[in-house]
Amino acid sequence: MKRLLKKIFVMVCLVGLFSTAALSAGPKMPGPKDRCPVCGMFVAPYPDWIATIVLKDGQQIFFDGCKDLFRYYLELPEGEGEGTKGEITAIYVTEYYRAQFMLVDEVFFVAGSDVYGPMGKELIPVAGKELAETFMRDHSGSQILTFEQITLDLLPPN
Template identity: 35%
Template sequence: MRTLSPLKTVSVALMLVLGVACSEQESADQAMVRQAVAIEQADECHLCGMIISNFPGPKGENFNKSSDTVNKFCSTRDLFSFVLQPENKRQVKEIYVHDMSKTPWQRPEDEYFIDAREAWFVIGSEKKGAMGKTLASFAQKTDAEVFIKEFGGQLYRFDDITIDVL
């Protein structure tokens, strides 16, 4: 039977402790991920100041890395107009939009918020949002494609949307 030298024993123990500490830190960081919050009747758009619930179409929300507050938007167009600004782009932690395959266009329901970075977007459809033309958002590509067949537009992923595209 082999025995470990005291130096090897301490090294192995130290590696185990560091491994556990790192995995606990990763778990803490993952726990910090926030969820979308309900849009209340009197909530105003962070960008334009309009009452969010007065308008149809998908809405958006974002949390910044340095703040516990949520920014709410009356349309996905306003959301993107805000998060794509150079001074905001690096500060955004989470971004949420409605999955329009699961909620009515006229009054999107808050339980159908999805991670915007994973969503599919349709730009240029005939459907209107708070600021006129808006970005229809979907969790599944197939749902976005069905929407395009009915209402027109072009399909985009989150990272493909720029100020120029808007």
């Protein structure tokens, strides 16, 4: 009996370890056929601009930039169930300087800059308030926003 309990304990620990590793791995990159649901562009050719929504079932929705991610996200209804904000487990954007995925609540978004994305004017995600202020000054940005402050009327036109 003691031996059986020991085996069960080891198995539970291993499952927990692998689950934690899978969660910390972050989102995966898009494949060559993944398209932005807002504009229809293929996303993979623009790795410096990719944004993604991760759903409860593990699926990801990819975007060719923050602007289209917000257009999609802000139109989703609140609540639980398919096609709602309640199905989302995480939202990632590609941080401008690091060129790697970061959670949306870990970055600031600079609007109105002279830096263009695949679809023209773009919201630029930058890690840290000080770096966002530097970016805004260096690239003629107009304002710095958090994820919660962004509304449809603040998005640059396509």
